[in-house]
Amino acid sequence: NAGVTQTPKFRVLKTGQSMTLLCAQDMNHEYMYWYRQDPGMGLRLIHYSVGEGTTAKGEVPDGYNVSRLKKQNFLLGLESAAPSQTSVYFCASSLQGALYEQYFGPGTRLTVT
Amino acid sequence: DAKTTQPNSMESNEEEPVHLPCNHSTISGTDYIHWYRQLPSQGPEYVIHGLTSNVNNRMASLAIAEDRKSSTLILHRATLRDAAVYYCILSSNTGKLIFGQGTTLQVKP
Numbered sequence: 001n002a003g004v005t006q007t008p009k010f011r012v013l014k015t016g017q018s019m020t021l022l023c024a025q026d027m028n029h030e031y032m033y034w035y036r037q038d039p040g041m042g043l044r045l046i047h048y049s050v051g052e053g054t055t056a057k058g059e060v061p062d063g064y065n066v067s068r069l070k071k072q073n074f075l076l077g078l079e080s081a082a083p084s085q086t087s088v089y090f091c092a093s094s095l096q097g098a099l100y101e102q103y104f105g106p107g108t109r110l111t112v113t
Numbered sequence: 114d115a116k117t118t119q120p121n122s123m124e125s126n127e128e129e130p131v132h133l134p135c136n137h138s139t140i141s142g143t144d145y146i147h148w149y150r151q152l153p154s155q156g157p158e159y160v161i162h163g164l165t166s167n168v169n170n171r172m173a174s175l176a177i178a179e180d181r182k183s184s185t186l187i188l189h190r191a192t193l194r195d196a197a198v199y200y201c202i203l204s205s206n207t208g209k210l211i212f213g214q215g216t217t218l219q220v221k222p
Contacts, residue, residue, distance in 0.1 A: 031208050042200060042212030043157065050207065058209065090156050097208035098145040104156030 001026050004105035006091050012111045013081045021076040021108050023091030031094045032074035033058075033102065034066060036087040043090060049074055050097075081112045117201045122217040125191045133186040133216055135201030140181050145204045148175065148186045150197040151215070157200065160186065196220045 007022040023032065030051050035043040035058075045058030049068040063085060065077045074093075078085060088109050092102040118136040125131040137146065147162040161168055161175045163184075168175040174187040188195055200215040 033208075033210075035212075042214055043210075045209055045211065048207070048209060056207075059211065092156075094208055097206045098143075098147075098204035100208070101147070101159035101162060102149075102157075102208070102210060104158070107156050 003027065004091055004093055004103050006089075006105040006108050008108060009106070010109050012113065013078075014113055015082060017081050018077070018079050019081065019110075020078075021089055021091075021110075023074045023076070023093075023105060025072055025074075025093040025103070027093065027095075027103065028071070029093035029095050029103075030071070031096060031100075031102075032068065033092040033094075034064070034074065034076045035090045035092065036060065036085075037090060037107075038087050046076065046089075081110075083112045086110060086112045116211070117203060117213050119199075119201050119213060119216045121214065122219065124219045124221060125188075127193060127220055127222050128190050131188040131191045131195070131218065131220075133188075133199050133201075133218065134183065135185070136183045137201070137203055138182045140203055141205075143206060146175065146177060146181075146184050147202045147204050147210065148173070149200045149202065149210075149212075150195075151200070152197045157212075160199070162204070191218075191220045193220050193222060 033048040034046040047066040052071040091105040094102045148160040149157040151157045176185045198215040
């Protein structure tokens with residue numbers, strides 16, 4: 001099993017450009033999550049999904065959109081990138097809710113200039 | 114979402130036990146206590162979780178106070194590879210993890 005994979009690993013964007021980050025898991029997990037981590041900080045939840053076709057807002061959802069069209073994929077979109085969105089983005093998945101651990105991907109390092 | 118309080122940093126000597134404390138005085142009855150750790154330049158890694166009873170696994174032990182307002186992560190024999198940021202997190206039924214600053218553990222040889 002590959003676990004949780006993230007594409008791309010690195011990306012540099014100019015202000016105003018758009019992009020989509022892809023998260024894929026092969027563990028048949030119901031729940032998926034997107035976090036961001038700024039230097040020296042803990043992770044902050046952006047959006048999450050409790051099943052295919054569902055999404056919900058986390059702590060810091062503004063400026064991001066998500067979609068969960070297939071159970072194994074969770075996409076994070078930035079429609080108009082801003083320098084404040086420079087961060088490392090982590091995706092995670094879990095079998096279900098609080099009872100189960102989350103498995104994290106390796107992260108995507110995004111720089112917006 | 115309930116919050117946790119952890120010391121910013123701790124030090125340990127290699128091969129000695131480490132006790133990492135966490136306070137969560139506003140925990141609700143259905144919140145699970147999760148511990149994750151993050152090594153430099155990596156994503157967080159699950160360590161252990163529990164609800165009311167103490168828990169053991171191959172990585173660590175989790176001791177939960179009777180009133181559930183605090184818990185302690187116990188690494189029985191610290192190794193250099195255990196140097197990381199350790200996060201104590203309360204997880205509600207949606208599984209949302211609200212990360213704090215965590216405790217940076219330094220392990221000395």
